[in-house]
Amino acid sequence: MALDTSVIGTEMPSISATMERGRLRAFAKATGQNEPTYVDLDAATAAGHRDLPVPPSFLFGIELEAPDPFEWLAELGVDLRFVLHGEQRFDYHRMAYAGEELTATSRIEDVYSKRGGALDFIVKKTAVTDTDGGPVADLTTVIVVRNPEVTA
Amino acid sequence: MTATTLEVGTELPALQLPPISRTTLALFAGASGDHNPIHVDLDVAKSAGLDDVFAHGMLSMAYLGRALTGWFPQRQVRSFGVRFAAITPVHGQPTCTGKVTSVEDGLATLELVVTLADGTTTLVGDAVVSLD
Numbered sequence: 671m672a673l674d675t676s677v678i679g680t681e682m683p684s685i686s687a688t689m690e691r692g693r694l695r696a697f698a699k700a701t702g703q704n705e706p707t708y709v710d711l712d713a714a715t716a717a718g719h720r721d722l723p724v725p726p727s728f729l730f731g732i733e734l735e736a737p738d739p740f741e742w743l744a745e746l747g748v749d750l751r752f753v754l755h756g757e758q759r760f761d762y763h764r765m766a767y768a769g770e771e772l773t774a775t776s777r778i779e780d781v782y783s784k785r786g787g788a789l790d791f792i793v794k795k796t797a798v799t800d801t802d803g804g805p806v807a808d809l810t811t812v813i814v815v816r817n818p819e820v821t822a
Numbered sequence: 823m824t825a826t827t828l829e830v831g832t833e834l835p836a837l838q839l840p841p842i843s844r845t846t847l848a849l850f851a852g853a854s855g856d857h858n859p860i861h862v863d864l865d866v867a868k869s870a871g872l873d874d875v876f877a878h879g880m881l882s883m884a885y886l887g888r889a890l891t892g893w894f895p896q897r898q899v900r901s902f903g904v905r906f907a908a909i910t911p912v913h914g915q916p917t918c919t920g921k922v923t924s925v926e927d928g929l930a931t932l933e934l935v936v937t938l939a940d941g942t943t944t945l946v947g948d949a950v951v952s953l954d
Binding site for chain 1: 839840846849850852853854855856857858860866869870871878879880881883884885886887888890891892895896897899900901902903904905906909
């Protein structure tokens with residue numbers, strides 16, 4: 671199924687989430703991160719951080735805090751079972767820390783097909799900002815949708 | 823690490839991970855917020871024509887992030903990007919490697935790769951870190 675290119679430029683509703691220490695520790699546990707800086711507040715502050723640091727790829731999860739985070743894909747007619755993550759990029763303006771409320775605001779940057787429509791690509795750009803509106807990071811996400819019924 | 827110890831071609835210490843268990847996938851789903859059932863629910867995976875669940879791409883990116891912040895303090899990391907080249911099956915055993923591809927103007931560019939024990943390359947990417 672070729673995606674409708676008229677969605678290019680669509681701005682998505684902003685999602686805000688507080689970076690919680692407990693959640694960051696759960697992320698560390700899930701990823702086998704035992705480095706004290708990322709789990710122990712005293713170690714983090716001793717290393718010059720003001721709280722537990724938000725690790726480099728964690729910001730991807732802000733938008734997943736939405737009540738129905740994959741709704742935007744369903745609205746594009748995409749079956750979540752056939753979605754793959756194609757690329758992910760982070761350009762950092764500064765580090766983020768536990769306790770901060772961060773806001774992710776996304777825009778669909780591009781939509782295109784390859785292999786005769788067997789694969790659809792969705793490029794999404796996300797700005798992560800703090801409560802003062804200051805930039806924290808810019809994310810670029812490429813989603814790949816497999817269309818198994820198309821044989822290229 | 824400082825600029826004096828880094829030059830083009832320097833290989834950074836590899837980060838070897840244990841095989842990815844179903845428990846890890848469940849914990850990562852909860853901790854990352856990615857609740858896509860394709861990673862944790864065998865019934866859903868089978869309904870999509872797959873033999874089994876597979877790991878979140880972002881789990882491997884998180885492992886690479888661990889490697890990166892093990893090599894350099896996180897405040898020095900300017901950018902971090904990957905392309906997901908292949909699916910990581912459950913029980914896959916990733917190894918994260920990094921190599922310096924350029925050093926100039928106080929910035930080092932790293933080539934990042936994640937491979938599985940069977941030789942499959944699952945992620946390729948790059949990061950830019952400041953050296954001050």
